[in-house]
Amino acid sequence: MLNSLREGASAKVIKFLALGFVLLGVSGMIFMDVGGFFRGGITDTTLARVGRTTISIQAFERTAQQAIRSQNMTMQEAYRFGLLQNILDEMITREAAKQEAVREGIVISQRDIANRVHDFVKTQMQPGETPQKTLERLLSSQGLTQDDLLASMRQSQTQALMADPMNAAVAFVPRLATEAMGRFQAERRDIVFMTLTPEVAGANLKADDETLKTYFETVKDQYQIPEQRVFRAIVLNADDIKAGISITDADVQAAYNERKDQFRIGERRKIEQVVVPDENKAKEITQAARSNTSLKALAPAGTYRDITEVEQASLPAEMAPVFAGNKGVVLNPIKTPLGWHIIKIIDIKPARAQTFDEVKADLRKELESDALHNEMESRISKIDEAVSQGDTLDTVATNMGLTVKDVGPIDSQGTFAPTEKSDPLLTALGQNKDLLSSLFELMEGETSDLAEINESMYAVFALNSVTPTRDREFAEVKPE
16 A cells, blocks of 8 residues: 555656656667667667577567557557567567477477468458468468468467477377377266265264263364454554545646646547558559549458557657658558558647646546645654654554554454454454464554555554453354
8 A cells, every 4th residue: 555655646757757768768769760770870689588599679579560550559558558578578488488399309290380271271261262362361461471370370389389288298199198098088987876965874863962072072172262352453544534635726727737748649640551562562552542542442351451540659660651741641652561551641630738627637636646645654654653662552543633442352363253344444454364463463562563454544553452262161062
């Protein structure tokens, strides 16, 4: 909770700085490649090293761009959801699995890969298509070559075998062993059995008091009532403090005026595009589209991309012309690792500052969170200091405007009387086994440190009374 509050107080600074560094460090250098500096000015473009194999910035860029486009995400959304780190982690994992597979002698044959491609293409065929045409269409829509597809399938199968040792074992055990295993698994047996239930077995048995007392003496420990403790506590509840926090419209307006630069929205453009592997085909579609023919109607199967809204910061350097053309213009074909892009600019939304009315609700919540954080930290610090100086709970409560309450009885496992369940502090304490364990180490009259009960509640406890473990009498447990 305390960490969450601290994060909340500095969120406006952290988010601004983090986004700035990410955009400068990654987008500016890797994806935007301004002036070719990153690739041209630095000779070592290694991003990660797995064994003797390196993952270059260019390889990562191609993989990341393809993944982001396949998810219809902007670059900023990819940063926000941690997609770029996930992509790099996946590339490293794939390479590590590939190297380990080589060491273990796991090799996927060309015939197996060919069969998998054949099966995959069959499921994707459209009426009137040949397998070859289907394959070409799929490769074109994904911006892949045939070698890329084969490598991907080989890597996928290798990873599956490496990730599942049992599958790997089944794939490579001798034929005689697999046949014997099959016979064993297919074996069936007929049996005859009867079921004897406790009710049937003991239907005519009756235990008298002497029998029960004798048995009770052997299991008496199972019926013990464990030690219970009652504590006195003062509680600091974030919900109570929040109720006393008031952020005025003037406070929100002042914060908006002070931070206007943070509420600017960059220029955005709506585009539609077609991506084809061939430059001549791209030029042909471009000329036809400029003659007022629908771009969607001109697109070969699987090459049309729906209308999307983009920001300049989210695009790679090759796409810079998107933000140079006018509304309605069909741009010259643009080459990227995915192929040739024919792009039409559908609409332009100029950069603008968000109005006060647009941001005031979120800004108010942020100010309230900051105020709550500051007040909680102030009170926590004062209570910590008072307890460390040896002040009693009554003294601390009086000075802080809090009340002292009884909590319990409760045992070390968090069990308490059902009638007490309406007490939120007792319920939360019963669920916090680590804290409860430390409280059962207190001596009578001893005071604990200020402890976090849950995300919104802190408390200081003093041990009030202890009810020792006791045996239950036979008469109490006889019905059981």
